[in-house]
Amino acid sequence: xxxxxxxxxxxxVVIAPSxxxxxxxxxxxxxxxxxxxxHTAADFAAAVAExxxxxxxxxxxxxxxxxxxxxxWRAGMDSCHRVAKINGASYAGLSRFExxxx
Numbered sequence: 001x002x003x004x005x006x007x008x009x010x011x012x013v014v015i016a017p018s019x020x021x022x023x024x025x026x027x028x029x030x031x032x033x034x035x036x037x038x039h040t041a042a043d044f045a046a047a048v049a050e051x052x053x054x055x056x057x058x059x060x061x062x063x064x065x066x067x068x069x070x071x072x073w074r075a076g077m078d079s080c081h082r083v084a085k086i087n088g089a090s091y092a093g094l095s096r097f098e099x100x101x102x
Contacts, residue, residue: 033076
């Protein structure tokens with residue numbers, strides 16, 4: 001099960017089974033520029049209670065599809081991918097400069 005919640009026009013959180021921590025659920029926050037933060041909760045009920053307390057309300061996949069198809073989203077996610085590539089290469093022993101040039 002995956003649930004999408006929104007707080008403002010383009011500010012939301014996706015709740016889904018965690019791939020990082022099996023048996024838990026992951027809350028992944030996003031805005032118009034893409035995903036920016038995540039953490040896990042014990043279960044869906046705890047995750048839903050948390051985001052409701054934060055001021056989010058349940059939305060739907062169509063709203064998320066609209067937000068994530070914008071040019072701003074693509075540009076933001078491109079930046080995230082570049083940073084992840086640099087960080088991954090850095091962990092593999094390459095300098096950040098070498099990673100950025102790869």
